[in-house]
Amino acid sequence: MKRLRYTLWFVVGLAAALFGLFAYQLSQPKDEFVHSAMVGQPMPAFDLPPAVESRPGLSSADLADGTPRLLNIFASWCIPCAAEAPQLEALERAGANIVAVAIRDRPEDVNRFLAIYGNPFTRIGSDDISEVQLSIGSSGVPETFVIDGNGVITYQHIGDIREEHVPILLEELRKAGS
Amino acid sequence: MIAEIGLAALWLSAALAVLQLVGGFFGARDENNELRALVRPAAVLQAVLCVISFLCLVWVFVITDLSVKLVASHSHSMKPLAFKISGAWANHEGSMLLWITVMAAAGGLIALIERRLPERTMMATLASQAFVAIGFYAFILLASNPFERLSPVPTDGNGLNPLLQDMGVSFHPPTLYIGYVGLSVAFSFALGALMTRNVTPDFARVMRPWVLAAWIFLTIGITAGSYWAYYELGWGGWWFWDPVENASLMPWLAATALLHSASVLAARDALRTWTIMLGVVAFSMSMVGTFLVRSGILTSVHAFAVDPERGSFILALLALYIGGALVVFALRANTIAEGQRFSITSREGALVVNNVALSAILGIVLLGTLYPLLTEAFDVRVSVGPPYFNPVSAIFLVPMLMVLAVGPLLRWRKDSLSRVKWPVVVSGAVTLAVLVAVALLAEIDILPLIGLALAAGVGIASFMPLRGRRLRRTPLAIWGMCIAHFGVAVALFGMAADSAFQQERLVAANVGDTIEIGPWEATLQSISPVAGPNWTAMQADMYYSYEGGDLMEGHPQARSFWAPPGETSEVALITRWNGQLYAAVGNMAEDGRWQLRLWWKPFVTWIWYGGLLIALGGALALVGRVVSDLRRREAEAQGEARAYPDEAEYADYDDESSVPAAETQS
Numbered sequence: 001m002k003r004l005r006y007t008l009w010f011v012v013g014l015a016a017a018l019f020g021l022f023a024y025q026l027s028q029p030k031d032e033f034v035h036s037a038m039v040g041q042p043m044p045a046f047d048l049p050p051a052v053e054s055r056p057g058l059s060s061a062d063l064a065d066g067t068p069r070l071l072n073i074f075a076s077w078c079i080p081c082a083a084e085a086p087q088l089e090a091l092e093r094a095g096a097n098i099v100a101v102a103i104r105d106r107p108e109d110v111n112r113f114l115a116i117y118g119n120p121f122t123r124i125g126s127d128d129i130s131e132v133q134l135s136i137g138s139s140g141v142p143e144t145f146v147i148d149g150n151g152v153i154t155y156q157h158i159g160d161i162r163e164e165h166v167p168i169l170l171e172e173l174r175k176a177g178s
Numbered sequence: 179m180i181a182e183i184g185l186a187a188l189w190l191s192a193a194l195a196v197l198q199l200v201g202g203f204f205g206a207r208d209e210n211n212e213l214r215a216l217v218r219p220a221a222v223l224q225a226v227l228c229v230i231s232f233l234c235l236v237w238v239f240v241i242t243d244l245s246v247k248l249v250a251s252h253s254h255s256m257k258p259l260a261f262k263i264s265g266a267w268a269n270h271e272g273s274m275l276l277w278i279t280v281m282a283a284a285g286g287l288i289a290l291i292e293r294r295l296p297e298r299t300m301m302a303t304l305a306s307q308a309f310v311a312i313g314f315y316a317f318i319l320l321a322s323n324p325f326e327r328l329s330p331v332p333t334d335g336n337g338l339n340p341l342l343q344d345m346g347v348s349f350h351p352p353t354l355y356i357g358y359v360g361l362s363v364a365f366s367f368a369l370g371a372l373m374t375r376n377v378t379p380d381f382a383r384v385m386r387p388w389v390l391a392a393w394i395f396l397t398i399g400i401t402a403g404s405y406w407a408y409y410e411l412g413w414g415g416w417w418f419w420d421p422v423e424n425a426s427l428m429p430w431l432a433a434t435a436l437l438h439s440a441s442v443l444a445a446r447d448a449l450r451t452w453t454i455m456l457g458v459v460a461f462s463m464s465m466v467g468t469f470l471v472r473s474g475i476l477t478s479v480h481a482f483a484v485d486p487e488r489g490s491f492i493l494a495l496l497a498l499y500i501g502g503a504l505v506v507f508a509l510r511a512n513t514i515a516e517g518q519r520f521s522i523t524s525r526e527g528a529l530v531v532n533n534v535a536l537s538a539i540l541g542i543v544l545l546g547t548l549y550p551l552l553t554e555a556f557d558v559r560v561s562v563g564p565p566y567f568n569p570v571s572a573i574f575l576v577p578m579l580m581v582l583a584v585g586p587l588l589r590w591r592k593d594s595l596s597r598v599k600w601p602v603v604v605s606g607a608v609t610l611a612v613l614v615a616v617a618l619l620a621e622i623d624i625l626p627l628i629g630l631a632l633a634a635g636v637g638i639a640s641f642m643p644l645r646g647r648r649l650r651r652t653p654l655a656i657w658g659m660c661i662a663h664f665g666v667a668v669a670l671f672g673m674a675a676d677s678a679f680q681q682e683r684l685v686a687a688n689v690g691d692t693i694e695i696g697p698w699e700a701t702l703q704s705i706s707p708v709a710g711p712n713w714t715a716m717q718a719d720m721y722y723s724y725e726g727g728d729l730m731e732g733h734p735q736a737r738s739f740w741a742p743p744g745e746t747s748e749v750a751l752i753t754r755w756n757g758q759l760y761a762a763v764g765n766m767a768e769d770g771r772w773q774l775r776l777w778w779k780p781f782v783t784w785i786w787y788g789g790l791l792i793a794l795g796g797a798l799a800l801v802g803r804v805v806s807d808l809r810r811r812e813a814e815a816q817g818e819a820r821a822y823p824d825e826a827e828y829a830d831y832d833d834e835s836s837v838p839a840a841e842t843q844s
Contacts, residue, residue, distance in 0.1 A: 012501070022493050
């Protein structure tokens with residue numbers, strides 16, 4: 001009987017531990033994002049045709065020329081992408097070199113999008129089948145990656161860039177350059 | 179106005195639950211307390227008011243009263259009537275109201291019908307039921323009011339998630355909830371018996387039909403849910419080990435174990451504490467499941483209301499009820515005298531193996547479900563899927579199924595294996611023969627292979643208990659057991675056959691193309707747009723022929739809903755006795771070809787037939803038990819039978835015995 005009693009208190013303790021775990025997890029901020037496993041890895045090789053006539057396309061070689069860059073994954077049909085446009089321009093004004101990949105888009109739509117929301121990009125590749133997007137582990141638009149001068153992904157920002165993210169991205173860019 | 183009536187009815191029910199708790203508490207302490215008289219009426223009235231409240235919610239959904247926030251955010255005037263109705267519970271608030279309604283109805287039914295328990299135990303049981311209900315009333319009324327009004331009133335609603343606009347949702351959640359929440363009865367009975375120290379065979383006989391009823395609904399609910407996921411999600415799978423699926427499976431495993439251990443308690447007065455423990459665990463698993471689903475703590479397709487505040491509320495309820503029950507259990511369990519002893523080779527012994535195996539599988543599923551949560555606390559993200567669940571549960575499932583084949587043949591208390599030698603040899607031989615034959619003829623994985631062999635063996639063994647009986651005089655409960663066990667074999671066969679022999683093809687097809695899959699030829703005749711009440715779709719008109727036979731039609735659709743916007747895949751299913759052809763249509767590629775996904779799934783439907791057979795077996799056993807109980811009461815009333823027949827006779831009467839003694843007497 002005594003042993004039974006200890007077993008039972010053990011069950012009570014187990015339940016308490018379980019509730020503790022639940023409570024801890026509830027109090028944690030829930031991170032719904034799936035982060036790319038490619039952070040810290042070199043860019044996979046690719047070569048994308050230009051998305052618009054006014055800018056050249058984008059290849060992996062362009063990203064390994066010694067200059068750290070921001071790589072923005074966007075699409076003209078994506079509303080948060082329009083929302084983050086002012087922040088991208090702010091980043092550009094702060095000296096960031098920004099390249100972009102347009103996902104499943106048409107040249108005329110991209111042109112219209114850039115005419116309305118501005119064009120902070122030095123290069124825009126056109127990714128019609130999401131191949132580059134998938135290969136760098138991006139699960140949606142918009143996303144912004146920091147690529148160092150050797151073409152290695154050092155940071156991933158998921159979702160639209162808000163004002164408070166601008167200094168963070170600049171800091172990551174600075175770290176990638178040093 | 180209707181919404182206010184619903185809300186008022188709910189507040190009144192909550193107040194009645196408090197009355198029921200107080201009355202039940204004093205009634206359990208002192209049989210002569212006058213408050214006792216209030217308890218049963220309070221429970222019944224509470225049930226009636228809850229049902230009224232629930233009907234009010236359904237009504238505001240039917241008339242699309244957009245001034246009710248819940249309607250505005252989950253319904254739409256253009257939605258078909260059936261989905262307006264089911265929309266009432268296809269959301270967080272509505273489903274919690276359904277939860278409490280089922281709980282109140284279960285309590286009301288016990289109060290109305292159950293007269294066999296000692297009054298003090300009954301009072302303690304109803305008090306426990308009210309105690310648990312009060313927490314959920316508080317949760318609904320304070321943190322998820324379904325009748326909240328909205329001002330200004332929107333012009334139209336947001337609509338219902340397209341995945342939920344399916345007849346399956348009209349049927350699956352209510353059935354599942356009746357089972358899920360019906361188990362609260364087991365919890366309350368267990369606590370009632372524990373508090374009044376009345377863990378007796380009579381108690382087990384009283385509890386068993388209630389648990390059986392909840393278990394039948396749970397079985398049907400899980401079966402229906404699995405089929406719904408299978409055809410609605412369009413992924414061709416029937417079980418995904420999704421946290422919510424696990425949340426419904428865990429109470430089922432506990433309740434199945436409970437049913438079997440209650441049989442031991444009823445017939446042989448053994449396994450007393452264990453039975454009580456399972457009663458507590460079964461409903462605790464329902465509550466843990468609700469918590470996991472509703473708090474958004476785990477990611478799941480069912481998580482339609484992710485709200486940490488609600489999560490904390492349910493967690494507090496969980497800690498109070500489960501923690502409280504376990505503490506009462508730990509304090510009281512050693513005051514329950516040890517039950518009868520028995521030998522390993524006996525019916526009890528087999529049922530203990532069944533219980534250990536079911537509990538182990540329950541533990542495995544619980545661990546697998548919570549493991550991501552545990553590792554996340556250490557910043558490691560993992561997802562646990564079939565590679566863990568399937569083989570690890572098989573470790574316990576295989577011995578359990580072997581015992582399932584033998585156990586029902588054994589006598590209570592003490593038996594020898596040599597007595598049941600022949601039936602065991604026959605089922606064992608069939609299992610081995612199938613194992614060898616399939617292994618030689620087809621190259622399949624080890625788990626499906628074992629599954630096929632065991633399905634054959636168990637299928638035959640499940641009817642062995644009928645051997646030597648006069649079939650027309652065999653009690654319904656025995657038939658029920660045989661059919662339920664046979665259902666296990668049928669479902670297992672479906673699962674094994676599907677995973678061993680299923681074929682899949684993903685093709686890009688032009689109109690006019692013919693695709694071969696297994697014994698089938700499927701031809702894409704045309705693609706045409708079709709429109710429904712609140713959706714449009716691209717429909718593939720396809721013809722299928724099995725081994726060159728007659729052409730059959732089937733029209734998979736890719737549907738686009740506009741309120742709210744979303745897409746679903748309506749699959750075409752061609753069902754034969756030996757399996758299903760499953761066709762889904764995807765998007766058009768740039769070159770004008772259409773994505774088609776085809777599966778040939780041999781015997782997949784047997785999974786759900788098996789599930790229904792298990793439920794049918796349960797239903798037969800329930801009817802058999804209730805009928806024999808009514809007869810006994812009648813006989814007792816006429817004074818023809820002794821009021822309390824002794825244990826062994828009672829066991830025969832109840833047909834707990836494996837020996838067809840009743841026949842030799844007649």
